[in-house]
Amino acid sequence: AQKVTQAQTEISVVEKEDVTLDCVYETRDTTYYLFWYKQPPSGELVFLIRRNSFDEQNEISGRYSWNFQKSTSSFNFTITASQVVDSAVYFCALSEAHTGRRALTFGSGTRLQVQP
Amino acid sequence: NAGVTQTPKFQVLKTGQSMTLQCAQDMNHNSMYWYRQDPGMGLRLIYYSASEGTTDKGEVPNGYNVSRLNKREFSLRLESAAPSQTSVYFCASSESRRDEKLFFGSGTQLSVL
Numbered sequence: 356a357q358k359v360t361q362a363q364t365e366i367s368v369v370e371k372e373d374v375t376l377d378c379v380y381e382t383r384d385t386t387y388y389l390f391w392y393k394q395p396p397s398g399e400l401v402f403l404i405r406r407n408s409f410d411e412q413n414e415i416s417g418r419y420s421w422n423f424q425k426s427t428s429s430f431n432f433t434i435t436a437s438q439v440v441d442s443a444v445y446f447c448a449l450s451e452a453h454t455g456r457r458a459l460t461f462g463s464g465t466r467l468q469v470q471p
Numbered sequence: 472n473a474g475v476t477q478t479p480k481f482q483v484l485k486t487g488q489s490m491t492l493q494c495a496q497d498m499n500h501n502s503m504y505w506y507r508q509d510p511g512m513g514l515r516l517i518y519y520s521a522s523e524g525t526t527d528k529g530e531v532p533n534g535y536n537v538s539r540l541n542k543r544e545f546s547l548r549l550e551s552a553a554p555s556q557t558s559v560y561f562c563a564s565s566e567s568r569r570d571e572k573l574f575f576g577s578g579t580q581l582s583v584l
Contacts, residue, residue, distance in 0.1 A: 364511070388570040400514075400561065400575040407570060446513060450570065457521045458504055458529060459573060463513035 357382045359449050361462035368437055369470050376432040376465045378447030384408075386452035389423065389430045390459065394444040403445075406430065437469045473497050477562050477576035484552045484583045492547040492579050494562030500574070501567035503545035505529075505537060507558040508578075514561065520545055522567060552583045 358381040391403040448459040506514040516529030518537040563573040
């Protein structure tokens with residue numbers, strides 16, 4: 356069965372610090388997709404990135420970067436030079452291509468607080 | 472572009488009352504979902520509809536029913552509300568492929584007293 360673990364419940368940093376949010380997943384499928392979503396205080400979830408299991412290339416988008424390592428079943432998210440606007444709950448999620456439900460399985464989320 | 476619209480935004484029920492949460496999307500998506508969000512639990516799938524005319528149970532379906540009324544609309548019904556159903560409910564939609572991202576509504580905060 357698919358499972359996503361975000362062991363960090365809450366992280367607090369000071370503005371301009373770098374912060375890494377951890378995500379570990381479990382799946383029996385050989386093809387799967389990993390996602391990160393952001394939930395700001397307004398409540399609506401916003402898509403950040405999607406990665407398929409065949410693409411282990413790290414991705415950078417501005418201050419955001421993602422490190423996908425199949426060997427450790429991890430898909431970690433780093434924010435460089437954090438800003439107050441980054442304060443939110445961040446969710447990692449998994450979708451299997453061939454097995455399981457045709458729906459995303461989410462981790463329990465990591466609440467990031469960026470202090471000014 | 473409205474995206475995914477949920478109604479109501481807030482609701483307070485007494486134990487045993489029934490209600491229906493409404494969800495509509497205007498993106499011509501095939502798949503729709505209902506999730507609940509509880510502190511420390513993340514988002515858990517209640518029911519989903521991979522395509523019009525089909526519905527399937529998710530991780531926590533007990534106490535809920537759903538109706539995929541048409542391609543646009545997917546409603547969630549609580550027949551006899553219980554305090555354990557106090558939660559924030561999110562509707563989402565996507566194309567039918569499993570690698571497609573979800574588009575979420577703004578959520579419904581439900582309290583059952």
